[in-house]
Amino acid sequence: MTASRPVYLPVGVFLLALLLVVTGIATASKLTWLMEVLPVLIIVPILWATARRYPLTPMLYVLIFFHAIILIVGGMYSYARVPLGFEVQEWFHLSRNPYDKLGHLFQGLVPALAAREVLIRGGFVNGSKMLAFVVCCIALAISAFYELIEWWVALILGQGADEFLGTQGDPWDTQSDMLCALLGAMISVFILGRWHSKQIKAL
Template identity: 30%
Template sequence: MILLTLFTIGCGHLTKIFIKTNIKFSHNPLLQLILVVFLAFWGILAISPTDRTQWLLENILLVLVILVLCITYRKYKLSNLSYLLIFVFLCLHTYAAHYTYQGTPIDQWLKSVIHTRRSYFDRFVHMMFGLLWFYPIRELLTRITGLRMFWSLITTISFILSLGAVFEIIEMLVAILAGQTGQDYMGLQGDVFDSEKDMALSLIGAIISSFILAIIFRKRKYHSLHLAKGMAKQKLNPNTNK
């Protein structure tokens, strides 16, 4: 019983660490660790990338994302869980930028195993975009708009789909302006529906995250109602536990 109680308290403490917002950076060791690990990871993979030009193109958006997060941090601090999810996505992107999205070691291994010419890591990252960015974007939208539950999930899905479309437009413009390097950056690999498939995978990732959050919200609501009923019953019958 004592171990169970300690475990419950520990889980509750960890939940507060990950979910709580408005923590000052100087008082947030987890966020400090996330930042240090990412900078170290990025710095190592910035050394001798496979294609320096493509690496620079891939890092433009990454730098913009980090700048936006830093500039808005004082006014819109996200939870550590949001920053952790963003960290995972940026690590995936940094890894792909080093090798190029068409030449990652994972893709080389897959090609030898399933005998395909297609590189699938870029598709995986597009799906992870919807899956990993869903929670941070929803957290920000609910804080700004006040949306809750169902509409917050639907709005976030729509927002991620819109971001995916904007990114594909940016890729198209880069391909037009940068010539062959831009075409390599797009990574069509002979698939005329590559952009549509990328957006579809981002949408699928967002929908999966929305279902996970919906289940969590439902369970949390059930436990809250159950706890409230128990407390009300105890107030009505204060001698039942004696």
């Protein structure tokens, strides 16, 4: 028997669709916006289509929702110009807008949690230590592949890729992005792990 979709999923999808429409209209650079929100346009329909036969934990759905918001807002302004990032930059006297680091933190946290869920539910990995190691490796692999995508886009678009890359002149941007992703993966394993495991058992 096919299960029904979680009641909160249609609400989340509607809110994200509304935000996509608003930001798509308001953004100054449609190409940059499209490149930044493309993961949302791919993942959300997949989650909707698979929600009946393979529902995810509420925690994972919620974190995916917030990650999508981060991507959409970043796409609207370009990450280097998000107003909230300028506020944080001023509060902590930083040399650059740090909003993109929040995105990369979630880029590690959400895929790590998703990988953890799939591995546990499928019984693919035995032992909590090996599970933590594999999950962090998967998150880092995804982060590294995304950095490769940024490089390929830069080669294709040339100067037009500056808004998408958002390095803000930081020569260590790639390395710090991957560090943030690793930190996000470690949060999913060591801080959210027990709570996540309880939700998996409840499915």
